[in-house]
Amino acid sequence: MSKKANLSKLKRIENGVGWLFVAPATILFVVFMFVPILQVIYYSFTSWDGMSKPVFIGLENFIELFKSDVFYKCITNNFKFLILGVPLWTFFPMVIAVLLFEEVKGWKFFRSAFFFPTVLSVVVTGTLFKTIFDYNGVVNEMFRKIGLDIFAKEWWATGASAIPLMVIIMNWVGFGTAMLIYLAGMSNISETVIEASYLDGANWFQRFRHIFLPELKGLIQLQILLNVLYCFTSLFGYIYVMTKGGPGYETTVIEYLIYQKAFTSREMGFASALSVVLAVIVSVISLIQFKFFSNKND
C-alpha cells in the first residue's frame, strides 16, 4: 500500500518536473508562435492599419485577394521557383555527393569548398551575386571582353531571366547542405556491397544507378518535399536583397507580398489574409509529407 502511494507520488513529481523542463520552451512557443497563428486568422477578417482598432469586415479581404491579379502573379512566381528549383536543388547535390563518395584525391577539400557558401549570410551572397550579374557587372564585362556582347543582358530586368538566375544562385549557395545529408545517408550503405561493385569493375555511374539511387530513395523524397516547402517559406531574403520583388511584381512571391502589404502599405488585414492563405498552402504540403513518411515507416 505505502509502496504504491510512494510510486504514485513519484509519478506526480515526474509529471511536475517534466512540465517544469518543457515550460520555458512551451511558453515561448505559445506566446510567439501559437497565439500569433490564431491572431493572424482573426486579423484576416478585419480592416486594420496596424495602429487603430481592427474593424471586422468578414470575408472581404479574401474576396479582394482572390480577385486580385497581383495575388495570382505572385503565386505563379512561387511555382516558377518550384518548377525550376526543386529538380536542381534535389539532384545537383546528390550527384556531387555520389562523386565525392568515390573519395578521389582531395575529396575532403572539395567537401569543405562545397559546404563553405552555406555558412554565409544571404545578405552577403545575395548582394555579391546581384552585383556580379548587374548590367555593368563582372559577368557582362567578361562577355563583352571576349566579344560575346549578345550575352551581356539586363539580367534583373524581367522575371524570365531573374527567376532562373536566382534559382541557380540559391543552388550555388545551398547545395552543400543537401550534399552532406546525402553523404550521411550513403555512409549507411554496407561496405561489402560497394566493395563488390569495385571488384566487379563498376564505374561511378553504374554504382550510382544500381546502388546509391535505390538506397537514397527516402532521402531524395525528403529533399524534394523540403525544397517544395522552401519555395513557399524561404525566398524572402534573396528577393529582398536582390530584386525587392521587382521590376513591378516580376519576382514577387507570396511571402514577399505579405511583407510589402504589411510594412510598406500598412494593409495589415489584407496581409493577414495572405498569411492565412500561405499558412494553408504550407500546412497542406506538410500534411502530405507527414502522410507520406508515416506510411513508409509502417
Add this chain to the structure above:
Amino acid sequence: MKSKKFTPSRVFVFLLLAFTALGTLAPFFYMVMTTFKEKSEYMVNMFGLPKKISFFNYKIIFENYDIFRLNINSFVVVTISVIGTLIVTSMAGYSMAKLDFKGKKLLYALIAFCMIMPGQVLMIPVYHILSKLGLINSLLGLILIYVTSSIPFATFLFQVNCKSIDDGIIEAAKIEGAGFIKIYIKIILPLIKPTLAAVAILQFISYWNELFWAMILVQKESQRTLTVALVSLTGRFGSNMPLVYTGLFINCIPIIIIFFIFQKQLIKGTSAGAIK
C-alpha cells in the same frame, strides 16, 4: 578499403569536382580580391589581381559605419540567443525523451504544427505583441524570437540524443538519491556535450546571418545588427563595388573563423538532418 586505382573514370570524377569547387569558390575569392583594389584600379582592372594591395576601402567603411558598435550589437544578440537556445531546448529535449508527463503528445503535435510556419505568416502578430511588451527596437525582443524559432529543430536534436542515453545510468543515479534536476545537470548535460556544441555553432551562424526578424524588429540605427546595417551598402555606395564588397567581407569574418575552427562539428550537425 575502397580501391584507389588510377582509372580514367576516377580522373574524370576528380576533374568534375575540381571544376565545381572552382565555381563554388571563385565568386567569393573575387569579392575578397576586389576589397583590396581602389575604385580607380577596379575600373581599369576588373578581373585581375590587385596591382598594389590597398586598405583604403576598409578605412572608408569604418568611417561610414560604426562597425565596432554593430559588431557588439550582433555579438550580444547572437551570444545570448545561443545560450538561451541551449538552456531552453536541452531541457525540453531531456524532458521529452526521458520524463513521463501528461500532455506530451499534445505538445509534440503543437511543435510539429508550428515548425513549418514561415516568419512572414507570423510577422504581423509578433510585431504587435512585441510592441505591446515594449520590445520593439530592443535586442531582447529579437533574442526571444530567435530562441523561439530554434525550438523545434534544437529540441528535436536533443530529444534524439537524450533517448540514446542508457536508462541504467539514470536509474543508478536515482537509487543514489539524485533528483531529476541533478540528473539533468550531472548526467545528461555532460553526455550531450557534442550536440550542445553542434547546436551552438549552427545557431551562432544562423543568428549572425539572420536578416528578416532583425530588420523588422529593430529599426533604430544604434541597435541594428551588422547584417542588417550592411543591406544599405548598395544603396549607399551604388556602383563602387570595392566598397560594397569590403562591407560584405567584414560581415563574413567571424563566420569564416568559425567555419575553419569548427568545421567538423558543423558538418556533423548538418548531417544530423539526415536522420530526421
